[in-house]
Structures are given as structure tokens and as C-alpha cells.
Amino acid sequence: MSHRRIQKEDHYTFDRSTIDYIQRAAATGLYEIRGLGAKRKVAHFDDLVFLAGSITRYPLEGYREKCATKTVLGTRYAKKPIELDIPITIAGMSFGSLSANVKEALGRAATECGTSTTTGDGGMTPEERQSSKTLVYQCLPSRYGFNPDDVRKANAIEVVIGQGAKPGGGGMLLGQKVNKRVAGMRTLPEGVDQRSACRHPDWTGPDDLTIKIKELREITDWEVPIYAKVGATRTFHDVKLCVHAGADVVVVDGMQGGTAATQTVFIEHIGIPTLAAVRLAVDALEDMNMKGKVQLIVSGGIRTGADAAKALAMGADAVSVGQGILFALGCNNETYLQRGEHHSAVADYETLGTAPGYCHHCHTGLCPVGITTQDEVLEQRLTPETGAKHVKNYLKTMNMELTTIARACGKSDVHHLEREDLVALTVEAAAMARVPLAGTRWIPGHSG
Amino acid sequence: MERIDLAKTPLRDLNQFLHHEVRKKKIKQVEIINPDGAHSIAVGVDAPVKIDVRGHTGYYCAGMNKQAEITVHGNAGPGVAENMMSGVVHVKGFASVSAGASGHGGTLIIDGDASLRCGISMKGIDIVVGGNVGNFSAFMAQAGTLVVCGDAGDHLGDSLYEAVIYLRGKVKSFGADAREEPMTKADEKKLAELLDRAGLKYKPKEFKRIASAKTLYNWNADADQEY
Ligand SMILES: Cc1cc2nc3c(=O)[nH]c(=O)nc-3n(C[C@H](O)[C@H](O)[C@H](O)COP(=O)(O)O)c2cc1C
Ligand code: SF4
Numbered sequence: 034m035s036h037r038r039i040q041k042e043d044h045y046t047f048d049r050s051t052i053d054y055i056q057r058a059a060a061t062g063l064y065e066i067r068g069l070g071a072k073r074k075v076a077h078f079d080d081l082v083f084l085a086g087s088i089t090r091y092p093l094e095g096y097r098e099k100c101a102t103k104t105v106l107g108t109r110y111a112k113k114p115i116e117l118d119i120p121i122t123i124a125g126m127s128f129g130s131l132s133a134n135v136k137e138a139l140g141r142a143a144t145e146c147g148t149s150t151t152t153g154d155g156g157m158t159p160e161e162r163q164s165s166k167t168l169v170y171q172c173l174p175s176r177y178g179f180n181p182d183d184v185r186k187a188n189a190i191e192v193v194i195g196q197g198a199k200p201g202g203g204g205m206l207l208g209q210k211v212n213k214r215v216a217g218m219r220t221l222p223e224g225v226d227q228r229s230a231c232r233h234p235d236w237t238g239p240d241d242l243t244i245k246i247k248e249l250r251e252i253t254d255w256e257v258p259i260y261a262k263v264g265a266t267r268t269f270h271d272v273k274l275c276v277h278a279g280a281d282v283v284v285v286d287g288m289q290g291g292t293a294a295t296q297t298v299f300i301e302h303i304g305i306p307t308l309a310a311v312r313l314a315v316d317a318l319e320d321m322n323m324k325g326k327v328q329l330i331v332s333g334g335i336r337t338g339a340d341a342a343k344a345l346a347m348g349a350d351a352v353s354v355g356q357g358i359l360f361a362l363g364c365n366n367e368t369y370l371q372r373g374e375h376h377s378a379v380a381d382y383e384t385l386g387t388a389p390g391y392c393h394h395c396h397t398g399l400c401p402v403g404i405t406t407q408d409e410v411l412e413q414r415l416t417p418e419t420g421a422k423h424v425k426n427y428l429k430t431m432n433m434e435l436t437t438i439a440r441a442c443g444k445s446d447v448h449h450l451e452r453e454d455l456v457a458l459t460v461e462a463a464a465m466a467r468v469p470l471a472g473t474r475w476i477p478g479h480s481g
Numbered sequence: 482m483e484r485i486d487l488a489k490t491p492l493r494d495l496n497q498f499l500h501h502e503v504r505k506k507k508i509k510q511v512e513i514i515n516p517d518g519a520h521s522i523a524v525g526v527d528a529p530v531k532i533d534v535r536g537h538t539g540y541y542c543a544g545m546n547k548q549a550e551i552t553v554h555g556n557a558g559p560g561v562a563e564n565m566m567s568g569v570v571h572v573k574g575f576a577s578v579s580a581g582a583s584g585h586g587g588t589l590i591i592d593g594d595a596s597l598r599c600g601i602s603m604k605g606i607d608i609v610v611g612g613n614v615g616n617f618s619a620f621m622a623q624a625g626t627l628v629v630c631g632d633a634g635d636h637l638g639d640s641l642y643e644a645v646i647y648l649r650g651k652v653k654s655f656g657a658d659a660r661e662e663p664m665t666k667a668d669e670k671k672l673a674e675l676l677d678r679a680g681l682k683y684k685p686k687e688f689k690r691i692a693s694a695k696t697l698y699n700w701n702a703d704a705d706q707e708y
Contacts, residue, residue: 063700176583176602180566181525181545208699220585220604220623221642225698228640230621234582234601235541235560244520248541251496252525 065297066205068395068405069356070198070289070334075306077289077334078343080462081455082471085441093440100436101446104351106328107189107258107281110250114281115167115189115258117351118147119432120447121341123424124286124332124355125171125191125262127153129206129215130293130395132412133160135362135404138420140164145421146428151191151353154204154229156218157183164417169260172249175204175229177219181252189282190249191260192242194233194271197290197307197333199299200264204229207294210398212407242278250279260284265310265333266303272317276327284353285314287333291356293405294396307333307344309465315348324348338434345435346450347466354431361427362420363402365392369414378402378414483508487522488515496524499549504528516542518558523551526568543570546587562589565606578615581608584625590679597634600627603644609679619646620656628675630683641693647672649688660694 057065086092093100107114123143128136130153137160143150149167156178157170170187172179184190195201206215206227216223236245246259261275262284275283287307292300311331318324331344332353341352356364367389368375378389381401385394395405403414439447442454456471457463463470464477474480485495495513502508503526513534516522520539523532527547534542537555547566556574565584572580575593582598584606591599594612598620605624613631620636622644632650639656646659647668655661669685676683 176564176604179564179583180585181527181547181564184525184545222698225642226700230602234598234620235563235579241540241559244540248521248524248544251493251521252545254497254500255493 066207066294066396067297067300067393068291068293068295069300069359069393070291071301072393073301075289076308076459076461076465077306078308078340080308080459081343081457081466081468083342083346083438083442083454084456085438085454086443090443092443093445095437095440098440099445100439101448102432102436104448106330106351107260108328109258109281109326110255110279111189111258111281112254112256113188113258115149115169117149117167119428119435120345120351121146121335121428121431121435122148122169122330122351122353123150123358124291124353125151125153125169125193126355126358127155127204127206127293128158128161128218129153129155129210129407130405132403132406132415133158133214134412134415134417135420136161137164137417138362138415138424139358140168141417141421142424142428143167145425146432148428149188154193154206155215156180157186158218160417162186171262173204173229174231174233175219175227176234177204177221177229184249184252187253187257189258189260190253191262191284192233192246192249192280193262194242194275195262195264195266195286196292197264197286197288197304197310198292199295200266200304201231202295202299202303203231205294205296205396207396207398210396210407215407239274239278242274246279258282260330262286264288264290264303265305265307265313268305268310268313269317269320272314272329273321276318276321276323280327282328282330282350283314283318284330284332285310286353287311287331289334290332291359292395306465307331307335308462311344311347311349312466318348338431338436339438341431341435342438342447342450343455345447346452346454348452350448354428357427357431358424359395359404361423362404362415363423364400364404365389366402369402370419371414376414381411482510482512484512484514486514487517487519492519492521496521499523499526499528499530499532503530516555520558523549526551537574546570556593557591561591562587562606565589575612576610580610581606584608586625588675588678594631600625600644603627607675607678609675609681611679611681613650616653617656619644619659622646626671626675628672628679628688630681638691638693640697641691643693646691647675647685647688648691649683652691655691658694658697659691662690662692664688664690 104117104120144166151169169189173193208224258281260282261280265287288304328350331349378401400406516536524544526549532551539558543551552571557572559577562570563582567587571590576595578596581589583602589608592611597615599614599618601620603622609628616634623642633652636656638659672685
């Protein structure tokens with residue numbers, strides 16, 4: 034029998050995903066909208082490693098010697114700064130993108146771990162206020178559900194200027210997720226696509242932001258910290274402008290940051306990696322002599338205690354987690370747990386045209402495991418109790434990993450981790466983080 | 482009546498007085514003198530109190546107001562009555578950009594003109610402007626009513642949701658998805674009531690109704706939309 038040779042030459046410019054993209058565009062006439070964050074490989078915290086104690090420095094004993102994790106945010110102007118037991122916080126994710134059960138679960142988990150959780154585009158739900166000891170209330174361009182009663186109930190206010198997944202873009206919640214409750218909270222008809230504004234309605238530019246932040250302080254009697262959140266782009270200048278504008282805390286969200294629904298072209302092509310952004314943000318604070326006076330929260334692809342440790346060593350005061358929380362809740366799992374039994378969700382992934390491990394379909398509102406949904410049946414797949422338990426375990430694990438690393442580096446406080454403890458494994462990471470390439474004294478562009 | 486002189490009293494003290502003392506002592510009337518264009522005057526008030534500001538105000542006067550009846554006897558800077566929930570804010574002069582931005586309820590009356598983006602993102606507030614409004618007014622307006630007794634600039638009602646605009650004068654251009662619709666009896670009734678609240682003598686019949694064509698409500702690949 035003659036063997037027919039099938040030629041299989043890879044095409045790097047038009048690879049399979051590019052062909053799929055073009056054919057999808059041709060079929061629909063619309064850009065792809067999806068959830069989660071950038072999937073492309075970029076320099077990240079994995080490309081850094083710690084130099085732990087040995088002879089030059091001595092490490093601390095695990096278990097026996099204490100390693101503090103207490104974190105205070107908003108010490109600049111607020112009468113009541115935020116005091117957290119751990120430097121790992123839960124990022125702003127809207128009710129609307131997440132179910133009410135999940136919002137409640139996040140509040141419970143955060144409270145049990147002594148950390149904060151954050152509202153999102155769509156306002157504050159009573160469930161999350163009740164379940165959260167420390168709740169950060171977002172002031173977004175859309176101002177959906179934003180009201181003075183909730184402002185007064187908040188422990189901090191976060192003015193959202195941008196998000197790492199979509200710097201320069203507005204919110205997006207497709208009609209299928211806009212049920213009666215979500216619509217009511219946002220003052221919109223049920224079922225309409227919500228493409229909310231990318232600029233705030235009542236201010237533009239840094240001088241206006243200064244006045245806006247002052248207004249929020251006046252409304253809250255200067256009691257609670259005001260955060261400013263930016264997507265990572267021109268981070269050095271943006272952080273400086275936030276500090277100038279009077280923010281107590283600056284949140285910098287890198288390009289790997291998650292979203293519930295954004296155009297893929299935004300997610301993959303706009304913004305800079307978290308690793309580059311954290312260095313620029315710290316440079317800005319150091320340049321202004323504001324390190325320690327204005328706190329820095331870093332987010333975008335924080336997954337593990339090691340990521341948190343590296344962000345802190347680079348100069349962040351805390352990190353914030355979005356997608357990691359979704360995965361802890363069961364995102365992309367084959368099964369969901371209901372009434373003590375595991376049920377397969379595979380068929381529901383298939384209905385969405387995906388499979389466990391590949392799903393990024395939060396925008397559809399048909400989350401097979403009940404996280405990013407408003408559907409009455411699907412949301413029952415995750416109860417607040419189960420969700421809270423998993424998120425709490427995840428945060429605790431991260432925190433233990435963080436203190437393990439800090440002790441190994443000889444630090445009795447995780448906030449004592451420093452850049453000098455880090456080296457890079459790749460030239461790119463060395464250049465972005467400006468720490469030496471492992472085994473050398475070389476920082477590309479800065480030495481040698 | 483309490484009189485507070487902003488030339489002598491720090492703004493922070495004024496706002497804290499309005500937040501706490503006014504409620505505690507059930508004060509019914511407050512006069513603020515020498516505002517001198519200060520920002521954030523009488524923000525976050527939540528009490529049935531009448532506040533008269535004697536002069537011009539800077540940004541965000543009466544921001545997030547609940548219940549209070551605040552009158553600016555002068556011109557108001559950007560974002561007057563932003564995110565107002567209830568009560569009445571009356572600007573006797575002109576208003577700068579983003580008047581009534583994202584307002585959820587209550588009534589904002591501007592005797593003179595209002596600048597760009599009047600009623601942007603409004604969510605239930607009623608705004609009555611005696612004069613003209615600038616470009617992009619009622620941009621992404623979700624709910625409530627904008628009454629314009631003069632003319633409107635470019636892109637009026639761009640990306641409108643359920644808010645309704647009543648315009649007496651001319652419009653330079655409509656924004657995406659905004660269109661003129663016939664006035665109904667219900668429109669005339671609502672408008673008459675709003676004009677009456679603002680003390681204006683115009684007749685509802687002189688106005689046109691502008692509302693959303695709703696073509697942007699849900700994505701349609703064949704409609705050639707700018708999405
Ligand atoms: C489901 C989901 C919903 C989100 N909603 C909001 C939001 O309403 N407002 C906001 O500022 N950021 C929102 N974000 C972004 C997060 O606040 C945060 O910046 C990001 O998730 C951090 O990166 P990470 O996901 O890699 O941890 C959302 C993220 C996700 C995953
Ligand atoms: S499993 Fe749910 S939360 Fe995870 S990507 Fe899919 S839709 Fe989003």
C-alpha cells in the first residue's frame with residue numbers, strides 16, 4: 034500500500050488561532066467579547082526568583098518565629114485607614130458579572146481572612162455589605178447604582194479610572210446577564226446590552242480628579258481612604274498624577290488582569306504586563322518621596338503566595354486577586370458541587386462551544402459552574418457557604434506561602450521583603466523589573 | 482436660620498455642619514455667604530433643609546444631594562447636583578459642564594444656560610434648563626427628563642436609553658440613536674408639571690419630544706452599527 038504523505042507545516046503568521054479568529058470575524062461581523070485576562074505569554078513574576086537566607090543572611094524558623102502580615106492602607110488623609118490581617122485583597126468584581134451568591138461568598142471569605150473585598154460596576158448589594166467587614170466601594174464611570182447611602186456605608190472608596198484588561202475601555206455587560214435585579218440596580222431596561230462609559234461623567238484629567246477626590250472626602254467627612262485604580266499603561270506618570278490628585282492608595286492593574294466581558298483585542302493588545310507596571314509604580318512613589326505614605330496595591334495575574342511575595346518585594350503594599358478567586362470557586366472545573374454531590378458540567382461547557390480548562394465565557398452569563406451568572410438555575414450550582422470555604426482556603430494558602438518565602442528571606446514581616454531579595458531568570462524580566470539577571474550583576478539598560 | 486460665612490469657615494466645617502448639626506438640631510434653613518467659587522459646597526447633604534448659597538460656586542455644588550432644597554444665587558461650576566438622589570437644586574444663573582451628571586432623582590433647575598454634557602448619564606433626575614444646553618447633553622442618559630427651553634448643541638441625546646428630552650428651540654444635531662418622536666398627552670402633562678415646578682411660562686405644545694430609537698439596545702451584525 035502506498036503511503037500518502039500529508040504535509041503539516043506550521044504557519045507562524047497565520048496559525049490556527051489566527052485562522053479561527055478571521056473566520057469567526059467573517060461569520061459574525063463583530064469583534065470577540067470574552068472574560069478572564071490576557072492569554073499570551075508575557076514576562077511575569079514567574080521570571081523572578083528569591084535569594085533566600087544562607088550565610089550572608091539568616092532565615093527565620095517556620096512555625097516558631099513570627100512573620101507579620103498586617104497591612105494598613107490609606108494612612109495619608111483618612112481618619113479611619115483600612116487595617117487588614119493579610120496583604121492579599123479581593124478585587125472589584127461587579128454584581129451582575131458575578132451572582133449574588135458569589136458576592137456574598139467573597140464577603141464571608143474576606144471577613145474570615147481579615148481582608149477586604151470590593152464592589153464593582155453595578156453597585157453594592159446588601160448581601161455583600163452585610164457579609165463583608167471591610168468593603169471597598171467603587172466609583173466607576175458608569176456610576177451604576179452609585180449613591181450617597183452606600184458611599185457612607187463603605188470602608189473605602191475606589192475611583193476606577195481603568196482596568197488592566199481594558200485600559201481606556203468602558204464596562205460591558207451583555208443583555209443576557211441583565212435580569213430584573215441587575216437592571217433595577219443599574220437603572221436600565223432588562224435585557225439591553227450595557228456598554229458603559231470609559232470616562233467619568235463629571236470630571237476629565239488630573240486637575241478635575243483632584244477636585245473629585247476632595248468632593249468624596251467632603252461627603253464622607255474625611256473618614257475613609259480614597260483609592261484610585263488605573264490600568265497599567267503609562268504607569269509612572271499615571272501613578273504620579275493619582276498621588277498629586279490626593280489618592281490615599283493607588284491600585285495598578287496589569288495587562289493580565291481579568292474581566293467579565295471585554296473585547297479580546299483590548300485584553301491582548303492594550304496595556305503593559307504587571308511586572309513592568311509594578312516597577313514603574315514604585316519608581317513614581319519613590320520619585321515623589323511618597324513610598325510608605327501612599328500605599329500601592331498591585332493586581333493582574335496574581336495567582337500564588339509567591340506572586341504576592343514578589344509583588345511585595347518589588348515595593349507593593351498589597352495585592353489584589355480577581356481570576357484566582359474565580360478559579361478557587363471552581364471556574365473551569367469539570368464538575369460542580371450541589372447538595373454534597375459532584376455533577377458534571379461538561380455538557381454545559383459544550384453548549385457554550387468550549388470545554389473545561391478552556392472556558393472564558395463569563396460574558397454569556399451561562400457559567401457552567403454558577404459563578405458568572407444571573408441565571409436562577411445555574412447560580413444554584415454555587416452556594417455562599419461552599420464558595421466562601423474555597424476562597425478562604427485559597428487566601429490562607431497564599432498567605433502561608435507568602436510568609437514561608439518571607440521567613441526564608443529572613444524577614445519577620447512580609448512588608449520587609451525587598452527588591453534586593455530578587456533576581457531574574459530572563460533578560461526581559463530583568464529589564465522590566467530592573468533586578469539583575471540571576472548569576473550576574475547585569476540589569477539590562479542600567480548596568481554593564 | 483443659620484448663616485455660614487465661607488470667608489471665615491473652612492469648607493470641611495460647613496459640610497460637617499450640614500451633615501450632622503442640621504440633622505441633629507433639625508435646622509430648617511441655612512444661608513451660605515461668600516462662596517467665592519469654592520468647590521464641593523453643600524455636598525452629601527441628607528436632610529429636609531433649605532440652603533441658599535449667595536454667590537457663585539465651583540465644582541460639584543450640591544453633589545449627591547438628598548432631600549435638601551439648595552439654591553445657588555449665582556452661577557454654578559462643573560457637575561452641579563451630580564448624582565443627586567432627591568430634593569431640589571436651583572441655579573439662578575448659568576451652569577457649567579456636566580450639570581446633574583448621573584442624577585438619580587430630584588429636580589435640577591437652571592435659569593440660564595447649561596454647558597456641555599448637561600444630564601450626562603442621568604438616572605432618573607428631572608432637569609429643567611431655562612436657556613440653551615451645550616454639546617453631548619443627555620449623553621447615555623438612562624432615565625429621567627431633560628427639558629431645554631432654548632437650543633441644544635451637537636450630538637443631543639447620544640446613546641440615549643430611557644430618558645426623555647423635551648426641546649423648545651433648535652438642535653444642531655442628534656447623537657447616535659436619538660430621534661424626534663410625536664408628543665403624547667402624557668408627555669404634555671409631565672412637561673407642564675415640570676415647567677410649573679421651574680416657574681416657567683412656556684406651553685408644552687412649543688416643545689418636541691426626543692427619545693431613544695433603541696437600535697443600539699442589542700447588537701445586530703447586519704445593522705452596520707458603530708458598536
Ligand atoms: C469577573 C470579573 C469582574 C470584574 N469586574 C470589575 C469591576 O466591576 N470593576 C473593576 O474595576 N474591575 C473589575 N474586574 C477587574 C478586577 O477588579 C481586577 O482588576 C483584576 O481581576 C485583577 O487581575 P486578576 O484577575 O488577574 O487577578 C473584574 C474582573 C473579573 C475577573
Ligand atoms: S467557568 Fe464560569 S467563571 Fe470560569 S470562565 Fe467559564 S463562564 Fe467564566
